[in-house]
Amino acid sequence: MEMEEKMELSPVQAFLILLLGSRNYEPVKGKTWLQKEMFLIVKNTGLKEEVYFEPHFYGPYSENVDSELENLEILGLAAENGEIRLTRKGREVYARLLKIASMEKLELIEEIKEELNDLSEDELLAYIYFSFPETTKEALRFENIKKKRVMLAMSLYEKNIVSLGKASEIAGTNIKGFMDYLRHKGLKVPLSL
Secondary structure: OHHHHOOOOOHHHHHHHHHHHHHHHOOEOOHHHHHHHHHHHHHOOHHHHOOOOEEEOOEEEOHHHHHHHHHHHHOOOEEEEOEEEEOHHHHHHHHHHHHHOOHHHHHHHHHHHHHHHOOOHHHHHHHHHHHOHHHOOOOOOHHHHHHOHHHHHHHHHHOOOOOHHHHHHHHOOOHHHHHHHHHHOOOOOOOOO
């Protein structure tokens, strides 16, 4: 226990633990989700100095996030077998981090995890690819996702992940055209903007 008290975490490790502990320790569905959730966390926090994301096969990817996750596994704080979760020891560290993390950062992390963790991989990639097109130049699945973008935009809108305007952007159409598509599919849409 004494050694555990002296454990110093990098900022990236701390954010990973806070992410894995949020929503009552809900596991992250896999590395693709972890990378995208951390990408949005980094975009919205001071962590930009610590983590660099580059366009990769599945959109934005950070080698640093990957290696810090491996370090957490080596330390016995996280475990991965498809899903990624905190271990018992990781939960203890999470409880200590909760005492010093700002409410603003905790809410941001929870909101991002809530929005992305429940998405299918295609929905996740559509959301990221069309929100951050600069991250798609190496993306292997971009053309495939692009073919399904209207259906995926509808799904994201139905799940209240994105607004009507954002959904139409993901669909690659104007708002009126997207509203007509939703009506055609039998979905309720606002009568006017």
